[in-house]
Amino acid sequence: MSIKAIAIFDIDGVIRDVGGSYRRALADTVEHFTQGRYRPSPTDIDQLKAEGSWNNDWEASQEFIYRYFEARGKAREAIALDFDAIVDFFQRRYRGPMLEDPAQWTGYITQEPLLVTPQYFEHLTEGDVAWGFFSGATRGSAKFILEQRLGLVEPLLIAMHDAPSKPDPTGFFQAAERLGGGADVPILYAGDTVADMQTVQRAKDQRPDGVWLGVGILPPHVVAAGAAYAAEYGDRLKAAGADMVVPQLTELTVTAITHLCEQA
Template structure:
């Protein structure tokens, strides 16, 4: 019997890879470069939890402006990327550890799901990361920053674009038969607005109980402590209709 849920879409940062010492570190160092102020991970997370800061360039620029320093966004992006991507892909991006095992992705494929990524990362950075971990064969679908027409999460457009791309490829998926796995309030709100099932994941660098409560408050239907728990949850979701039919 084919699965009731057809597609599992993932955010990348905080779900598939740990960005606590890559993107988050680039934010900290770029803010200090322009302002002389050291900001804490808690400050970054407070802005993230407020929503509307899925784009880390935008968040970094806002933090700098809020500290009273006027600087063009273009200069912020250049300084950020010098740290994050580096000259030859040797920046903080090269130090990101995975948050999911390849065996988990393989298990989800065996369970019959189409897998995809919907991320605010630039496409080159997303593809480089997939190649680095050997994950590219598992993800036939990638919706990156360049595919979002400036309408990043929490706007539902990136997820709607993902479903449109699947339909164009001959793999139509109704929104209610897809899940979106994310770690932020923007992820949960985007999934809800697009009609997908929102599944939250708490990355290891955040407090499990506090962040799980926040994700549920912002719409998560389920919250996991690890992305590796996803095959078990999907099996449980598939079993519910069968149990009701008994």
């Protein structure tokens, strides 16, 4: 196949709606470790992630807890937090009991709405667009959604622990290279956070000979919040480097990808 472009996708907020799963587990975790005194709102979570440093929801949970107690006069070094305990609580909410077999998972992950169908990826292949995934999700969680829920057959996946966290572009580079990327093939990354777009910017900085494109995807909770908030969120993604912003991944068609690449 002659590749005209490579499309690499984030998963959370792009392939699956995590408003009632990852984000709910994050809020549950913060509420638990602040003894029920604080539960971050969806806007609170967006604002934290807009800083670009909190792609990992376990670390974001911990940061919210630290900031809650700091705002009440406690020094961070005096706040006794067990990161493993935070991860364990989060995962029990998100996955359910800590079983390795995805068939036995009972947590919020089982309720995640899908935002695309397998046909979307078939159309990309038919249009000579190679595709894969680069996500900060655990490999088990990512494979659960991609293979068991979407029915994709062993798609290319760079997940947590395969590469440093975004906005470090290492995982982006790994995915691009494994999909056959070269200096003459435009490579785009579609994600829903500031860190995702910063990943593309760092790729441009580190490998300026390549054609690296960022596509911002508005996550469902942002679209549901109304036009004004969606526009504000989209502006954040553009400020972080998005070359285009769309309200859902299905609008990133082969035609749209071709047009974006021609403009690059």
